[in-house]
Amino acid sequence: MVPRYTRPQMAAIWAPTNRFRIWFEIEALAAEAMAEIGAIPADAARTIREKGAARMAGLSDSDLAQIDAIERETRHDVIAFLTWLAEGVGPVSRFVHQGLTSSDVLDTCLSVQLAQATDLLLQGVDSVLTALKARAFEHKFTLTMGRSHGIHAEPTTFGLKLAGHYAEFARNRARLEVAKGEISVAAVSGAVG
8 A cells, every 4th residue: 555645544454464463363263163163172272362362462573574584485475474373372383274275364354354444434434424414504504506407507505515415425334334244254164165
């Protein structure tokens, strides 16, 4: 993302740090689910969660550089992350990613990031709606020229024009909510789908 065109909150959503935190959460939740069905030891899932969370809490620029270096060697982003994570998790790291594919992690992460980005957009739309509503009431008696076919028409109020914009933003907000619902679904289906 180009920093001068990106809000800091949006840049943070798409930053490697956030991506790796989401990857870890997916891996930890998958390990916990595997432990629930008896596919891996429950102690292993707990250790993955605890030691992995500690490793992620200290995620630094040097860690990001280390993950990048591993990726240059392995030519695989998820393997690079898992290799780095295993250093902090220890021997039970053999249970991390069990039953998953890279697509399970990458696609689920993308869904989470899109949902996070949508939440940020919805906050912005809510701010616009609040401002439009306030201005529409403020100018409900402020006369302005209406337009029809690109030329002046009968007078109307500026508040009414703003109310029309408010209605369109409200519809767009509803569309964003529906889109968020659609993108907030992920499948963890493993290697054989």
